[in-house]
Amino acid sequence: MKILLTRPRPAAEETARRLRSLGHEVTLSPLLQIEPVRWTLPAKAVQAAAATSANAFRGGVPAELKRLPLYAVGAATAEAARLAGFRHVDESAGDAASLFARLRAEAPGRLLYLSGETVSRPMPHDILHDRVVTYRAAARRLDRDAEEQLRTGTIDMALCYSARTLAHFAKECARLGIQRESLSLALLGKGDPGDLEGWRALHRPGAPTEDALFAAAHLLCEDDAEAGNG
Structure with missing residues (x-):
């Protein structure tokens, strides 16, 4: 499956590595950039x-x-x-x-x-x-490679790890003219009802973990699912 991963770095790097180990193709385009604040x-x-x-x-x-x-x-x-x-x-x-x-x-x-x-x-x-x-967390636009893949319909599913990321992704899709029904979405966390509507498929886990998100979106192979539940 071709996955668009919108999670911020550095956590996105490990998630991308895991998805690739499961046989998925991953395009990494973080929509939020984490910036430390002096305190x-x-x-x-x-x-x-x-x-x-x-x-x-x-x-x-x-x-x-x-x-x-x-x-x-x-x-x-x-x-x-x-x-x-x-x-x-x-x-x-x-x-x-x-x-x-x-x-x-x-x-x-x-x-x-x-x-x-x-x-x-x-x-x-x-x-x-x-x-x-x-x-x-500062919002940023999708990378050009991600934009092109969305426009050409080569992305199967987008992964969002927060309601704020989903809200920004929905705005980016509107900016690019991407029809939601052309894309599946997997969301970790809650989301505004307006941002949840219209996707080809919407996958939401029953627990707030990456393992649960992958399972809900059918991204885990059988062996990995068993390991994650051990």
């Missing part, structure tokens, strides 16, 4: 930190914060936290909502939420926390 610790002391994206650590983390527990959503965020120098990483399965539910019951005190400039699900006010913006 400082808030005046109030915090007892732990939390992050829902591996991008939260792209610009570095103050040494004093690395000594605190870090609550992370998913394996990728947890691994990025460890690579950034956090010594005590608590990994949660599921999505941000699952993490927030845990924090209501288990947070050791005031939290520092390391987040992007735009968040699809803000941390609830009933969790004692301060929020700092550590990165932003």
